[in-house]
Amino acid sequence: MDALVHRDVVVVAASAGGIEALRTLLGNLPADLRASVFVVLHISPRAGSALPGILDRAGPLKSAAAQDGEPLRHGRVYVAPPDLHLLLDGESVRLSGGPRHNGHRPAADPLFLSAAAFAGPRVLAVILSGTLDDGARGCAEVERRGGLVAVQDPEESPFDGMPRAAIAATTRPMVSSVPLIAEWIVRECTGTRAAEEIAVDRKLQHELSAFFSAGPPVPPPGRLSALTCPDCNGPLYEVVSSPDGHYQCMVGHAWSMESMIDGQAEAVERAFWVAILRIEERLRLLTRMLGHAEERGQALVVRRLRQQTDRDREALETLRHLQSRIGREAPAAVTPGDQRR
Missing domain, CATH: 1.10.287 (Helix Hairpins)
Structure with a gap:
């Protein structure tokens, strides 16, 4: 059954070369934006707490480090702290020290997957400058669940790995400059649209259980591969629903093929x-x-x-x-x- 949906969850990911793109994006969003914005930037676990202040000064939206358990609010930018994943859990924010994804914590894919699982067609996903392919699988799941994806034009990205991977993983991304992506967000967050009734995606919720539960590890959904995890040396399971190759171990470390090559090199x-x-x-x-x-x-x-x-x-x-x-x-x-x- 169709329902009226307001797109009010914006998830944004960036890595190398992404700080200026984030500042430009937030600088072009209005103070009365009818959406919650979530930002993940690949940063060192030992990085300081300067990023929320930098983004807070970029535009009229209030940016601050996300707090575990706080409710979603429109006009607010939630910034992932160093060494913690930023996630959605229903209408609440969750922080998790769970397993690294694609060699990162915080990482784009856990945020995007949790948004797809709980918010479905309410989600706008944005990929900015960065290397490798973190966020590509999350974008595909956002799109599958009825959300929309925008990608910084690879030709203007200081590092085009993440943008190109997101474009390859999706079927109808909006590819443009960062200021035009900001206009797209404002336009898509205005009014309501008909979409399938929102229900929690149980498959994705199960995959994200390593972030939400302190219980014993459970085998990931997929078939056992002949590969081992570069982080913990545990056996890897291949997620068969991912056409480009996605692997996850019992602990919950997750890898695309490209990021695993990088992890294996280390x-x-x-x-x-x-x-x-x-x-x-x-x-x-x-x-x-x-x-x-x-x-x-x-x-x-x-x-x-x-x-x-x-x-x-x-x-x-x-x-x-x-x-x-x-x-x-x-x-x-x-x-x-x-x-x-």
Whole structure:
């Protein structure tokens, strides 16, 4: 049965290069906007609390760090705090220290998925500048549930990974400059529209249970894959409803294929450094044992220890060479004072 729906939930995500886009977007929204606005920016867990103040000064809307359990209010901008996911839970705001998604906390997908689950056609989803593809799956679910998606034009985005991924994941995104996206939000938040009656999406609600429940982990909806989680090394389940590949572990860490490649690169680099450290420690012990054997005149022991030391030095050199080829410089965290990534 159709119902009259007012689009009054706006979810916005950005990463590298996104602070200026967020300021422009909020600067073009009116104080009497009949919607609640939720903002996720990929920031370091150790980032300070400057972002809400920066966004509060950008325009007439009141921006502040979101508080767990506060109700949704029109004309208010809820900003995800560092190291906490920002979520919708019915008509309330939730903060969660739950598992990282696509290597991030806060991340776009948990916010977008929760908005799609609880608000359906009331949702407007916006993707701004950023790398990789966080938010793409959330945009697809928002669209599937009757909401609308807008994406910053990749040609004007300092980093076009997130915009291009969102465009590829959806069928009818509004792709434009940030000021025109602000006009689109105002237009879509005005009046009511006919849409299917809103009901909570139980499948998405189950997928989000890791953020809302402190109970024991439950297997994700999907089939067990032959892959392991880059964060916790647990088995990954493939969510079969996601055509572009989406994986989730028992703990709740979730990955797109692109973000998992990035996460695996970090895991491989960590593994190399652990192996290098252990061989260096082993060489120090072998050198000490070799010195003791030489002092005691143990010729056979000396020969055996020298052979082992030579083998370990050769292995160490090989590992360092491989690490220099496979390793990569980790992207710098995005903070309000530094948009480089």
